[in-house]
Amino acid sequence: MTAREQLIQEIAQAPDFLVEEVLDFLLFSKLIREQNISVSEPTSLPEQKSKPIWEIFEEFTSILPEEVISQLPVDGSAQVDHYLYGTPKQE
Structure with missing residues (x-):
């Protein structure tokens, strides 16, 4: 069984709140990879100018x-x- 198949099987049995958490994590991981951001190096994160x-x-x-x-x-x-x-x- 592939990892994708196993993940689909586990998702089918998981409660909705857990599926939402897994989806959030998956989307976050994809974003990090697409932007080539290294989470372990905070200096590589884009600077955000926040308002007081x-x-x-x-x-x-x-x-x-x-x-x-x-x-x-x-x-x-x-x-x-x-x-x-x-x-x-x-x-």
């Missing part, structure tokens, strides 16, 4: 409708556990 987080936030909030902004919590930093995990709000 506050600029990204400003761009994002500028496109939010006012009705959405008005529904955002004003105590998000103080009550982070409540909003993320559903714990009771702290005084």
